[in-house]
Amino acid sequence: MQTSATSHSKTATKSQTKKVSMFSQPIGVWAVVFASIIAFMGLGLVDPILPAIAAKLHASSSDVTLLFTSYNAVMAIAMLITGVLSSRIGMKGTLLMGIIVIAVFAALGGMSNSIWALVWLRGGWGLGNAMFVATALAAIVSMSKTGVGKSIILFEVAVGLGISVGPLLGGELGSISWRGPFFGVACLMVLAFLLVTLLMPKRSKSVPVTQASTASKKKASLADPFRALKFRALRTFGIAAALYNFGFFTLLVYAALVLGHLGLDEHQLGLVFLGWGLMLAFTSVFTAPMLQRRFGTLPSMVVQLLLFAATLFVMAIWTTDKTVVIVMVIVAGAFLGNNNTLITTAVMNAAPVERPTASAAYSFLRFIGGAIAPYLAGKLAEWFNPHMPFIVGGAFVVIASLYLLVNTKHLKHVDNVESAH
Known part of the structure; x- marks a missing residue:
């Protein structure tokens, strides 16, 4: 009995160790995580300088929103080729190529003198980001020792840190010159390039045989993401994310313009x-x-989406109240963080396809929403009034939650798959 109790105690101790071991990773994982933080800075880095860019380059609010539209549109299309690229030149080669493209286009953006040149160059930046982001998650999962679920959370840590530090860095450098954030990213990507080159192994030898690792054994084709979208669960999450991104980018882009007009x-x-x-x-x-x-x-995701929609509707009512908009922007971050991790985990388990392929297919759909939303928000404000973008953004998020509920029976399996890992 004592031996049995001792054995049970050891098992429990091991289980507890596993629970706190998310950060016990090979150095190659940390290299990719750090590079991911820098890459995701690009999403919010331009945010604080949108009003300054509009003023310096004599552009309208809807013109500057195109900096996000071009970035997301190119990312959406480029996601379709990332699997093909990584299956031929490897995950490390694809990551490094993405880093180079981001650095080059960010530096060129800092040297541009017109809003339209900047819009096109942000599209190039989006191309590099697509190559990097789609591959980074698969690379972390394949090198990680802690399983799929914890690897995804680690990736979301990088996403969260990058998105949070990006606006701060953009604001600090942007207070010197609107060009500063572009040159800042270019310099940081040089550091990311060195870290990935020196610390990430070309091919991990200790990778368990999973969907993520077997993906590299066969050549991917351009048709793979479209085949993956035949699976209803994956397609449903992708469409829901496209709808939800209307709210996300209304908050990220249009709220920044509103606060700029209110004196920040x-x-x-x-x-x-x-x-x-x-x-x-x-x-x-x-x-x-x-x-x-x-x-x-699924229940958690639906609730978080509805809470996020509520923050957008509050901003729609009190659009001219600076304090309300600021508080709602910060509060919305909580709901978005919960939803991002929930939907990313669900997508990785939604369909019996390689994880890089699932990520590419899902990202293609969601970034289509991210491409349309910023420009639409700017135009809605011009066509109607400053409140309308928040109303429409919130409505799209509500539709996303209803769409998930309608398809509940096709999505329940994601929790069963996750519990198996």
Whole structure:
């Protein structure tokens, strides 16, 4: 009996060790995580300087929103080729190529003198980001020693830190010159290139045979993401993410323009979106897994989406109240962080396809929403009034949650798959 109790105690201790070992990773994982933080800075880095870019380059609000539209549109299309590229030149080669493209186009963006040149160059930046982001998650999963679920949370840590630090850095450098954030990213990507080159192994020898690792054994084709979308669960999450991104980018882009018009400078905007990003990072790591375990992925996701929609509707009512908009932006970060981790985990388990292929197919759909939303928000404000973009963004998020509920029976399996890991 004592031996049995001792054995049970050892098993329990091992189980507890596993629970706290998410950060016990090979050095190659940390190289990719750090590079991911820098890459995701690009998403929010331009945010605090949108009003300054509009003023310096004599552009309208809808013109500057195209900096996000071109970035996301190119990312959406480029996601379709990332699997083909990584299956031929390897994950490390694809990551490094993505880093180079980001650095080059960010530096060129800092040297541009017209809004239209900047819009095109941001598209090039999006190409590099697609190559990097789609591959980074698969690389972390394949090199990690802690399983798929914890690897995804680690990736979301990088996403959250990058998104939160990006606006702060953008605000600080942008207060010197609107060109500063572009040159700052170019320099940081040089550091990321060195880290990935020196610390990430070309091919991990200790990778367990999983979907993520077997993906590299066969050549991917351009048709793979489209074949993956035949699986209803994956397609449903992708469409829901496209709808939800209308709200996400309304918040990220249009709210920054509103706060700029209400008197916030680059530094102040950077601090507001730093608060937003920190909330996003915290909830994506700590509260999202708890919600998933207690209530399940789908119910948790629907509630978080509806709460996020509520923050957009509050901003729609009090659009001219600076304090309300600032508080709602920061609070929304909590709901977005929870939802990001929940949906990313669900997508990785949604269909019996290689994880890089699932990621590419899902990202293609979601970034289509991210491409349309910023420009639409700017135009809605011009066509109707400053409140309309928040109303429409919130409505799209509500539609996303209803769409998930309608397809509940096709999505329940994601929690069963996750519990197997």
